[in-house]
Amino acid sequence: MRIINTALSLTLGASALLYGSTVVADTRVLASIKPLELLVRAIATEGTQTTTLVPPGASPHNYSMAPSKRRALENSDVIFWVGPGMETFLTRLLTGSEFGERSVALMGETTNTGASENVSMIQDHEDTHHAHEPQGQDHEHEHDHGDGEGAGQDPHVWVDPHMALTMAEAIRDALARLDGADKPALDRNLRAFESSIAAKEMEIRKQLEPVQDISLFAYHSAFIRFAEHYNLKVEGVLTLNPERSPGARHIAEVQASLRSANHPCLLTEPQFNRQWWRSITQGLDVTFSTWDPLATGIEASADGYAAFQQSIADAVLKCLPENAQH
Numbered sequence: 559m560r561i562i563n564t565a566l567s568l569t570l571g572a573s574a575l576l577y578g579s580t581v582v583a584d585t586r587v588l589a590s591i592k593p594l595e596l597l598v599r600a601i602a603t604e605g606t607q608t609t610t611l612v613p614p615g616a617s618p619h620n621y622s623m624a625p626s627k628r629r630a631l632e633n634s635d636v637i638f639w640v641g642p643g644m645e646t647f648l649t650r651l652l653t654g655s656e657f658g659e660r661s662v663a664l665m666g667e668t669t670n671t672g673a674s675e676n677v678s679m680i681q682d683h684e685d686t687h688h689a690h691e692p693q694g695q696d697h698e699h700e701h702d703h704g705d706g707e708g709a710g711q712d713p714h715v716w717v718d719p720h721m722a723l724t725m726a727e728a729i730r731d732a733l734a735r736l737d738g739a740d741k742p743a744l745d746r747n748l749r750a751f752e753s754s755i756a757a758k759e760m761e762i763r764k765q766l767e768p769v770q771d772i773s774l775f776a777y778h779s780a781f782i783r784f785a786e787h788y789n790l791k792v793e794g795v796l797t798l799n800p801e802r803s804p805g806a807r808h809i810a811e812v813q814a815s816l817r818s819a820n821h822p823c824l825l826t827e828p829q830f831n832r833q834w835w836r837s838i839t840q841g842l843d844v845t846f847s848t849w850d851p852l853a854t855g856i857e858a859s860a861d862g863y864a865a866f867q868q869s870i871a872d873a874v875l876k877c878l879p880e881n882a883q884h
C-alpha cells in the first residue's frame with residue numbers, strides 16, 4: 559500500500575478480477591534472515607508479504623548475493639537486517655543511497671536504545687563473555703563477525719528473546735511509518751507477541767532447569783546470547799569465526815575442555831561442515847545435538863518466533879544424558 563493510493567488499488571483490484579492477474583498492492587517486507595522474518599510475521603498486519611533473502615542452508619556469514627537477488631531488494635517496501643556486524647554482504651547496498659531509506663538495521667535498535675534493561679544486558683554480556691571462551695584465547699577474541707557498527711558485540715541478537723522483543727518494537731515502528739498502516743493493529747500484535755514470548759520464556763526456563771550442570775560446547779558464538787539469557791553453562795566455542803576452520807592451538811584447548819567436562823554436549827549447526835569437528839571429538843564421550851540459529855524448518859507464521867525459541871530449548875534438552883544420542 560505504499561506506492562499506490564486506495565482508489566488506484568481498487569481499480570487494479572477490479573482488473574485483477576477481470577484478468578486473473580496478481581495485484582501487488584500488499585506491503586512487501588524483506589528480511590535478511592529467517593528469524594527476522596518470524597519477528598515481522600508476529601507484528602505485521604494482514605496483507606503483508608514477507609520473504610527472506612538468505613536461502614535455506616546458507617549462512618549469512620559467508621553468503622554472497624547473486625545479482626538477480628537485487629530484485630528482491632527493489633521490490634520491497636521495507637528491508638530488515640541485523641546490521642553491518644552480521645550480514646556483511648549487505649552493508650554496502652543497505653547503507654547506500656538506493657536502499658538506505660527503506661532499510662532498518664535491528665542490531666542498532668537493541669544496543670543503542672536508552673532502555674536501561676538493554677544496556678545492562680549488554681554489560682552483563684561483556685562481563686561474562688570471557689568466561690565462555692576457552693582460556694588463553696584473548697589474542698583471538700576480538701569479535702570476528704565484522705568491523706562495522708556494532709563490531710565487538712556478538713551480532714546474534716535474535717536468539718535472545720528480550721532483544722527479539724526490542725527488535726519487534728523497531729519492526730512495529732517501521733511498519734507504522736508506511737502509508738496505509740493500521741497502527742492500532744500493529745500495536746495489538748506487538749502486545750500479543752510480548753505476552754506470548756513471556757509465556758514461552760517461562761516455559762523454557764522450567765524445561766532447562768535440569769540442564770544447568772551440563773557442559774555445553776557451541777559450534778560458534780551464535781549460541782552465546784541464548785545461553786546467557788537462560789543461564790546455561792557454555793564451556794567452549796569451537797570456532798570463533800565460522801568462516802574459517804579454527805587453528806590447531808584453539809582446537810587443542812577445546813579438546814582439553816571437552817576431556818575435563820561433565821557430560822560435554824556439542825551443539826552443532828546445520829549450516830556448517832561437520833567433518834572437522836567430528837575428528838576433534840574422537841575418543842571422547844561427547845553428546846551431539848543440532849540446533850538451527852537460522853530457524854530453517856520453522857513455519858513463517860505469527861507464532862514462528864516462539865517455536866524457534868522452543869526448537870533451541872529442545873536441542874539443548876537432547877544434551878541430557880537420558881535423552882542423548884551419541
Ligand SMILES: [Zn+2]
Pocket residue numbers: 619714778779780800
Ligand atoms: Zn554466526
